[in-house]
Amino acid sequence: MSNGHLRPVVELRGLTRSFEQGGVRIDVLRGVNLEVMPGEIVALLGPSGSGKSTLLQAVGLLEGGFGGEILIAGNSAEKSNANARTELRRDHLGFVYQFHHLLPDFDAKENVVLPQLVAGKPRREADARAEELLTALGLGHRLDHRPSQLSGGEQQRVAVARGLANRPDLVLADEPTGNLDEATSDRVLEQFLALVRGEGSAALVATHNERLAARMDRVVRLHEGVLE
Numbered sequence: 001m002s003n004g005h006l007r008p009v010v011e012l013r014g015l016t017r018s019f020e021q022g023g024v025r026i027d028v029l030r031g032v033n034l035e036v037m038p039g040e041i042v043a044l045l046g047p048s049g050s051g052k053s054t055l056l057q058a059v060g061l062l063e064g065g066f067g068g069e070i071l072i073a074g075n076s077a078e079k080s081n082a083n084a085r086t087e088l089r090r091d092h093l094g095f096v097y098q099f100h101h102l103l104p105d106f107d108a109k110e111n112v113v114l115p116q117l118v119a120g121k122p123r124r125e126a127d128a129r130a131e132e133l134l135t136a137l138g139l140g141h142r143l144d145h146r147p148s149q150l151s152g153g154e155q156q157r158v159a160v161a162r163g164l165a166n167r168p169d170l171v172l173a174d175e176p177t178g179n180l181d182e183a184t185s186d187r188v189l190e191q192f193l194a195l196v197r198g199e200g201s202a203a204l205v206a207t208h209n210e211r212l213a214a215r216m217d218r219v220v221r222l223h224e225g226v227l228e
Contacts, residue, residue, distance in 0.1 A: 007074050008035040009092070009170045009202045010059055016067035017054055028054050030225035031068070036170060036202050041193060043213035044206040046222035052206035055222065056172050059204060060093055061085045073169060090119055094168030094201070096159050096176045096192070102147040108134060108154075109143040112161045119166050126165075133161035136198075137191050153184040160192050164199055171196055171203040177212070189215065 015032040018025055028051040036042050046052050058066045061077050070077040072088045080088060102111050109130045116126035134143055137157040147155050156177065163171055176192060177185035189212055196203045205216060213219045221228040 006038050008071070009038055009040075009073060010034070010036045010204070011071040012055075012059070012068065013071070014068035015055070015058055015070065017051070017058065017065065027225055029058070029066070032222075032225070032227050034220065034227055036204055038169065038202055039197075039200055040218065041196060041203045041205065041216045043216040043219045044204055044222060045208070045210065045213045045219050046206075047208055050222045051225055052208075052222055053174055056174050056204065056206055059170075060095060060172050061089050090166070092169045094163040094166065094171040096156075096163040096171060096173040102155060102158055102162075104147050107144045107146050108139060108150065108158045108161075111147070111158055112165050115162060116165050121166075129165060130161065133164060133195070134158065136195055137161055151184075152180055153188055156180060156188050157191060160188070160195065164195060164201065167199065168201055171201050173203060173205040175207055176205065178207070178209075185209075185212070 012032050012034040015029050016027070017029040018027050032055060044052050044055065057063050058070060061070070061072070073092050075088055077085055077088065103114070106114065109127070112130035112133060113126045116129060117123065121129070131140070131143065134140060137160060139154060139157055142150060142154060147158070150158065160176070163173070173192070177188050180188060193215065207213050
């Protein structure tokens with residue numbers, strides 16, 4: 001099936017976002033239009049402060065205050081109530097942040113199991129899925145280690161596994177390797193891209209790193225609130 005017959009995983013139509021700061025209006029997003037197709041990995045490139053995180057928060061339905069329209073798997077977020085937006089987020093989206101945000105009192109496997117239990121998966125299925133993902137990321141021998149016992153790169157790989165645990169249609173990644181040294185960053189990104197492609201998920205990856213962006217399927221640039 002060609003992309004012409006597929007529905008975008010996410011579609012942004014005229015997305016806007018403004019803030020008031022010291023009595024001055026700041027337009028962070030000024031009419032952003034974007035489609036991400038199933039299985040497509042898109043780099044969202046722009047310098048720090050260009051609005052990349054704000055755009056990802058919009059797509060992730062993490063906060064309100066946006067103008068324009070956000071469609072997730074064909075469903076309009078604006079026309080959905082809070083419960084429906086929560087379901088859209090849970091059923092279609094996965095998240096990987098620059099800082100891993102792992103739960104410190106739980107081991108690597110439990111950190112990947114928990115979001116699946118929240119989504120209603122049986123424990124045995126969630127355990128198997130966590131082991132499968134962590135093993136694919138080279139952490140099969142670290143399942144019972146807590147975040148404090150893992151290196152920065154290992155922690156971020158656990159975060160990648162957690163983001164993919166519920167088989168999202170779209171993974172939103174905000175500078176997913178921005179907290180790592182260059183060699184570790186390269187390794188983690190390589191594993192992230194391989195895993196996303198292997199799962200058949202789409203991804204929207206915010207980065208300021210041109211070199212990393214070049215390894216994705218498509219690059220869009222956020223400049224002064226619009227995509228180029």
